[in-house]
Amino acid sequence: MEKGFPAAYAQFIKNIHKLEHHFKDMQDVEFTVQDEKLWMLQCRSGKRTGQAAFAIACDLVDEKLCTQEEALLKVEPDHVQQMLHPTFAPDALKSAIYLENIIAVGLAGGPGAAVGKLVFSTKLAEEQSAVGVILVRENTSPEDVGGMWASKGILTSRGGVTSHAAVVARGWGKPCVCGCDDLIINEQARTFTVKETGEIYKEGDVISLNGSTGEVIRGAVPTSIPALDGSFGRLLQWADDAKDNLKVLANADSGPDAKKARELGAKGIGLCRTEHMFFSPERLPIVRQWILHNKGIDTIKQFQRGDFREILREMDGLPVTIRLLDPPLHEFLPKTSEVTPEFAKSLNYDDPKKLIHDIEELHEENPMLGLRGCRLAIWRPELTVMQTEAILNAAADLIEKDALAKPFPRIMVPLIGSVAEFENQALSIKRTAEKVQKERSLKLRYEIGTMIEVPRAALVSDKIAAVRDPVDGERLCKFFSYGTNDLTQMTLGISRDDAGEFIPKYKELGIMEVDPFKTVDEEGVGWLVHLSASKGRSVNPDLSLSVCGEHGGDPKSIEFFDKVGLDYVSCSPFRVP
Numbered sequence: 001m002e003k004g005f006p007a008a009y010a011q012f013i014k015n016i017h018k019l020e021h022h023f024k025d026m027q028d029v030e031f032t033v034q035d036e037k038l039w040m041l042q043c044r045s046g047k048r049t050g051q052a053a054f055a056i057a058c059d060l061v062d063e064k065l066c067t068q069e070e071a072l073l074k075v076e077p078d079h080v081q082q083m084l085h086p087t088f089a090p091d092a093l094k095s096a097i098y099l100e101n102i103i104a105v106g107l108a109g110g111p112g113a114a115v116g117k118l119v120f121s122t123k124l125a126e127e128q129s130a131v132g133v134i135l136v137r138e139n140t141s142p143e144d145v146g147g148m149w150a151s152k153g154i155l156t157s158r159g160g161v162t163s164h165a166a167v168v169a170r171g172w173g174k175p176c177v178c179g180c181d182d183l184i185i186n187e188q189a190r191t192f193t194v195k196e197t198g199e200i201y202k203e204g205d206v207i208s209l210n211g212s213t214g215e216v217i218r219g220a221v222p223t224s225i226p227a228l229d230g231s232f233g234r235l236l237q238w239a240d241d242a243k244d245n246l247k248v249l250a251n252a253d254s255g256p257d258a259k260k261a262r263e264l265g266a267k268g269i270g271l272c273r274t275e276h277m278f279f280s281p282e283r284l285p286i287v288r289q290w291i292l293h294n295k296g297i298d299t300i301k302q303f304q305r306g307d308f309r310e311i312l313r314e315m316d317g318l319p320v321t322i323r324l325l326d327p328p329l330h331e332f333l334p335k336t337s338e339v340t341p342e343f344a345k346s347l348n349y350d351d352p353k354k355l356i357h358d359i360e361e362l363h364e365e366n367p368m369l370g371l372r373g374c375r376l377a378i379w380r381p382e383l384t385v386m387q388t389e390a391i392l393n394a395a396a397d398l399i400e401k402d403a404l405a406k407p408f409p410r411i412m413v414p415l416i417g418s419v420a421e422f423e424n425q426a427l428s429i430k431r432t433a434e435k436v437q438k439e440r441s442l443k444l445r446y447e448i449g450t451m452i453e454v455p456r457a458a459l460v461s462d463k464i465a466a467v468r469d470p471v472d473g474e475r476l477c478k479f480f481s482y483g484t485n486d487l488t489q490m491t492l493g494i495s496r497d498d499a500g501e502f503i504p505k506y507k508e509l510g511i512m513e514v515d516p517f518k519t520v521d522e523e524g525v526g527w528l529v530h531l532s533a534s535k536g537r538s539v540n541p542d543l544s545l546s547v548c549g550e551h552g553g554d555p556k557s558i559e560f561f562d563k564v565g566l567d568y569v570s571c572s573p574f575r576v577p
Contacts, residue, residue: 001033008038019043024066025074026056049090050082054231068238075235077555080577081212083232084264085112085173088210089224101218103194103207106155106180107500109166111212113223114153114175118205120190122147134207136192138185139497140165142331145279148174153209155216157185157192160500162485162517162550170553171251171572175211179500183216236265236577246561247568249319250576251548253277255310258320261573268318268408269311270481270570271548274387275327277307284332288347291329292358301386308394312407316398321410321481321548321570323451324377324387324425328367333359368489373415374425384425387411388432396440410447412481417454419463426450426476430469449479449544453486458528462535465543477543480536481570482529484549484557488516491525517550520557530564537565546570 002009012031015038019027028046032039048056057071066074092098116132119125125135125147135151137144139158148154148168153175156165160179169176184193190203201207208217249270250261254277258269278287283303289296312320334343336356344352364370377384388411395407413425426448437444452458467476489496496517506512520526529547536543545566551557553571561569 005033005036008033011038015040050079053079054235058231058234069242072238081111084574086223086225088113089222092222098221102215103218104180104182104216106177106214107161108212108214109161109178110169110174110176112175114209115220116152118203120187120203126150142279157183159497160517162496173574175209177209177214177216248576249568249570250573251570255314258311258314264573264576266576269315269320270546272322274325287332297386301390304390305394308391309397312394317406319408319410321412322391323412323414326373326414328370328372330362374413374421378424384428385432388429389436392433392436392444395444396442408445413450416450417456422450422464423467447478448476451483452480452532453483455491458532461532462539465536465539479544482547484547484551488525519554520551520560522560526560533564
């Protein structure tokens with residue numbers, strides 16, 4: 001154009017500079033040249049990939065077209081996700097090898113792209129991790145975390161976007177497609193069948209997962225890993241420098257998770273799930289001994305102490321909110337079908353039938369509303385004592401090694417529904433903390449608080465915030481953290497593990513505008529959060545308020561929480577930016 005129509009070209013360059021200065025953004029421009037005269041037809045802000053979005057934002061600031069805060073608003077959440085996860089190459093997404101080989105579509109449980117061989121068991125995933133595998137399960141449970149960690153991606157036929165598979169996958173930055181009802185998964189036969197075509201895939205076959213769209217693709221699709229160049233770090237620094245009231249913390253359950261969270265800008269840990277520390281192969285038998293024989297709790301305390309020490313070290317000076325054990329005990333036990341004479345002997349049972357009997361004794365019809373959280377800790381009080389001792393001794397260990405260390409654990413009581421439940425647990429924590437501090441001759445900084453995830457707790461939040469220690473009169477509750485996953489389940493009466501089967505239809509029919517497990521239900525769940533926050537702060541204006549459910553990583557939900565006046569949100573490390 002410059003050679004063929006020099007005058008029109010010069011005018012075009014002048015015009016696009018004017019447009020960029022006016023709109024303060026990169027422009028997608030349509031124009032034509034007729035009889036050597038330039039005609040500008042229309043313009044709009046140009047679409048861009050994640051990598052381009054960061055580069056453009058930096059260029060706009062460098063060229064003084066906009067401020068740092070204005071540039072930040074031009075980068076969308078999806079652009080950030082593209083920078084943090086492997087993706088399919090842009091050309092591959094438009095290719096026949098991709099479009100003609102989509103065999104099923106589920107829910108987008110964890111962003112990113114994964115390619116690997118199919119495996120249908122955690123054991124095999126761990127054994128074949130080096131070759132790159134996709135773990136396929138009907139639904140995952142805490143027992144699968146080893147296989148999930150070893151896999152490139154996770155595929156399930158059940159569960160919604162806040163199911164166990166999706167939550168763990170996002171926390172570890174693993175691509176995940178969940179609730180894929182287009183597939184029939186047979187874990188025993190180690191196959192899955194595509195409902196529409198009858199096509200059968202067996203262990204060892206290669207597939208690709210698009211965790212950002214929920215698509216399952218036949219064969220291997222080329223992937224790309226975005227380069228985290230200087231523009232990414234610059235924008236994150238601008239975001240840190242921007243004045244705002246809402247901080248972003250991370251959900252992290254190990255030292256490496258905590259380190260990654262801090263690298264990505266987290267201002268602390270808003271949720272550390274202690275149960276995730278129990279499932280490694282060398283630890284699970286010890287946990288089972290405690291559950292079944294009430295033995296080995298001191299050994300559990302020692303490995304928890306080591307884990308907490310590592311996490312607190314990585315987050316030195318920043319708050320680490322540690323949730324005491326939450327799930328029901330049966331999640332740590334084997335299925336009765338897995339019990340053999342040899343297995344029974346490994347758990348000190350001479351008779352396998354006795355082991356089966358003891359496992360069945362702990363069976364619950366509705367375990368998510370059963371003996372878990374604070375109820376479990378009240379039933380087995382040694383649990384709260386053990387975990388509190390592990391947490392505070394870990395903090396003391398760091399200070400004894402380095403006088404400048406500043407560990408700051410915050411101990412969170414899960415699933416309370418009454419004032420009495422919180423008071424019982426908070427006093428147990430405080431008395432144990434007093435004992436540890438006396439033994440270690442140290443004054444340790446720590447706080448006690450609770451998750452608000454049962455609707456009744458939200459309704460009596462003022463009374464919970466008002467609880468005081470009968471000995472010294474000090475307030476016991478320093479913070480509320482809203483567990484919006486369970487709060488949504490209990491408020492709507494919908495299981496998050498089964499919601500994926502009908503919520504897409506509800507959205508299609510207009511019964512629901514959005515998935516309430518992905519974006520907070522402002523009229524129902526949101527109203528409870530707002531009510532609870534108002535009640536809590538009416539008693540204690542300094543009460544810290546936060547969200548640690550999956551909604552803490554959803555941009556629209558975050559806007560709502562900011563309006564409510566929460567202090568921070570907590571999400572998986574890869575959603576922090």
